Amino acid sequence: MSTERVIHLASQVRERANALIVAELERRGAAGLAPSHGAILVQLYRQGPLPMNRLASLIGRKKNTLTSLIAKLEALGYVARQPDPKDSRVSLIAPTDQARRFRRDFEEISRLLLDKAWGAMPPDQREALVRGLEQVANNLG
Amino acid sequence: MSTERVIHLASQVRERANALIVAELERRGAAGLAPSHGAILVQLYRQGPLPMNRLASLIGRKKNTLTSLIAKLEALGYVARQPDPKDSRVSLIAPTDQARRFRRDFEEISRLLLDKAWGAMPPDQREALVRGLEQVANNLG
DNA sequence: TTGGTTTGGTTCGATGTCGAACCGTAAGGC
């Protein structure tokens, strides 16, 4: 029964994908960034300035984790905090020009990752795999 | 195209599986153990005393990580080190009686995890999913 | 035999992540 390997395989896929992301980031001059930092920037590209709380749920991390992730992005000059005029508790996280300069790279990395992951697998098998994974993820939820 | 979600889904499966393992370990009185600790004990159950190097490759972690994982297991009384008569560099890691007392729990957790993950998915779909994941993992390797 | 290389393990520092406790501000009930 090879079905015992699901969890291990899922972990392996995640780890290798992360390794590829980190390597590509470094290769393109964005050294020191982890996949979570990339995920944050992608959200900021798509949606503009966002409160940390929203970012946390978007990338699936806890809010205190976001505090340190954002601190690093800020220190490296990728994001800036601006106050929310509507709610003085929230600080809106906005991408800087430097972050915008990397936008294309992030999009390319995303495409490259998917291309490499899927390889020559036909579309119907891809869909089936995603559906199956969704099922397993739901079952574990 | 929902196929963009593969990586995220794989991560989710891994995280939820890990959460379930940790919760079950705690529920059964083995609090403070992470999935990696469980993976080590499972290997020791199956194969008896093993050098750290071998354990590292078996559970897919680096050797310096093993050092700290074993240190914890040793501090909690689950494993003991014994010298290897054939090679004085290696210290063989052996499960203690306390570890053996948890063996059934680990096996139950393993079964429970798989049962919950697969749910009602029919066997052929399970096989297809594993095959697909293997393909993706290989593509990323 | 001896000196260089390989190999098993540890140490050190860094990092992403979390839970728990905490602080200030907003919102809602009375």
Next chain:
DNA sequence: GCCTTACGGTTCGACATCGAACCAAACCAA
């Protein structure tokens, strides 16, 4: 208008994990 509750963020301590540097024992070649 107060007081309680909810909520956004930070701080603190803990932990698994890694890379790099290191040590000591084993292996090997000349």
